[in-house]
Amino acid sequence: MVRSTQQLHPAREPAAVRAAATVLLLRDTPAGIEVLMTRRSATASFAPGAYVFPGGHIDEADEAAKRIATRRPTQSRVQRTQAIAAIREAFEELGILLAHHADGRPVSAEDIAAMDRNDTAGTAFADQCAARGLVLDSDKVFTFAHWITDRDLPKRFDVPFLVARMPEGQTPTADESEQFEPCWVRPADALARHEAGSFFMIFPTVRTLQRMAAYATVDAVLAACATSGPGGVGEGPLWTSCPRGGLLKGQDVRYMEHESPFGELALVCPDGQMTHALDWQSEQPVPLLKNVMRLTAPNPSAMTGPGTNSYIVGDAATGYIVIDPGPNDFDHIGRLWRATHGDIRMIVCTHSHADHSPGAAPLQALCKGAKPPILGLSSAPTARSSARFTAERELKDGERLVLSGSTAEGEAEAITHTLRVIHTPGHAANHLCLVLEEDGLLFSGDHILNGSTTVVDPPDGDMSAYLGSLDTLDAACEAGNVEFILPAHGYVIGFARTAIAMLKAHRLKREAKIAAAMRKLPEGTPEEWLPLAYDDVPERMWPVAARSLAAHVARIRQLTASP
DSSP, X not given: OOOGGGOSSOOOOOOOEEEEEEEEEEEEETTEEEEXXXXXXXXXXXXXXXXXXXXXXOOHHHHHGGGGBOOOTTOOHHHHHHHHHHHHHHHHHHOOOOEEETTSOBOOHHHHHTSOTTOTTXXXXXXXXXXXXXXXOGGGOEEEEEEEOOTTSSSEEEEEEEXXXXXXXXXXXXXXXXXXXXXXXXXXXXXXXXXXXXXXXXXXXXXXXXXXXXXXXXXXXXXXXXXXXGGGOXXXXXXXXXXXXXXXXXXXXXXOTTSTTHHHHHHHOTTOOTTOBOOOOSSSOEEEETTEEEEXXXXXXXXXXXXXXXXXXXXXXXEEEEEOOOSOOHXXXXXXXXXXXXXXXXXXXXXXXXXXXXXXXXXXXXXXSSOOOEEEOOOOTTSOGGGOOOOSEEOOTTOEEEEEEESSTTOOOEEEEEEEEEEOOSSSTTOEEEEETTTTEEEEETTSOSSSOOOOOTTTOOHHHHHHHHHHHHHHHHHHTOOEEEESSSSOBOSHHHHHHHHHHHHHHHHHHHHHHXXXXXXXXXXXXXXXXXXXXXXXXXXXXXHHHHHHHHHHHHHHHOO
């Protein structure tokens, strides 16, 4: 866990969430699924003027209405209450009623017209239905998604996005107070109109429609929701998200948990502060914590992404450790020196590749007085000639590098920043990672990247060693309560152990495709297996993929040759 003393922003309590429910009423058309949407009032306190799905707060009366509501066996009590709330809101806002008579007859337009949508007479919705012998069709309402409003917003909701088939013979009519202009729209069309600026929607609506656009029929949507529990058993939302926001080109942007900037926003702005700029630049360091800065080298490419991340760990009281000084770029090295005020105690290279270690000696030369030692693991004989590196001192697996100093002048209390070394061969034979123990951070070098998978290039790269090192890092994250990974390329990664598990699963899935290609063409060559195994990768990336394919082939042959 990150120390509160190292957070950039004072802790704050986000606004409390209120329980709510919304429903996507769906219908099939020859052109595909359509969803019913309405425009919110321009004076609404939440999402004014936005096109939304009908919905609102969950009331105590919704729980009591279970006496006249149906239930399917896999539907939980909470889901049933949410469904009832959504049915009520659809009735109040659009005059749509998901219900039937006790004898099975569907609700008619006359039934709906005779009911009081605005409760002007003080008769609750459930009581009106009960008086007419109506049963609410809550068993026909399924959970599609679960959204929790972003932490930075003053009004927040915990709201399931439910789905149901539009009842036949009913026509939506807006209440003309909260909702206006009911319209049927294909998800893809709504998204296109939103992109064009003529159909404003808030972030959860956009992302929900993006997922909805993948389904061809209403039945397909309902079937997916009916088997969305763990392992395809039972019910649950297809996803749950509490987005995080940051700044990109000066504009507010939002991201879900699976998207690459999410982890960085969670680290830097844990309580939802809208302050962190996500733009990639190389002119100045980006503070991530009080004791961690990132300076990205100006070497963007297909191989390096936005550039190689150099990390600066420490503070003015303790001095600094620079991790991966990067390429021998005069301006980048000068910026590292200025960011540390020249007080560099150690320089650590995670491995010997040309975008990580060549800047070490020039950076050391800039430091006056005591020269910081260049630490790491010297390159193995298997390293390419362009990736040679010699450490002034070889780091040992498990060794700790400690910075220490007083928190303020005259204070006895000391502050420490401890980096523990973990040897992680695989991407390179001399690769190592570092754990900042006090704050639960993993500096992963090239072993784990954000947005791509690292190249494993034999003979210096070894796939079995790489996978084994992933297991080592997972164990270190578990033992050290590590939540965030700081890679050499890309944003900070959140949910560290989940990210490692997904990366290993991806590697093994790729290996299975390579093995299948080898079985299909037993006399084939790597050049012939490559298009089969990497058919989901752009052809322009195949020359790079060929290196990792070679590593997988060597591992497959080793495994099949083992007794």
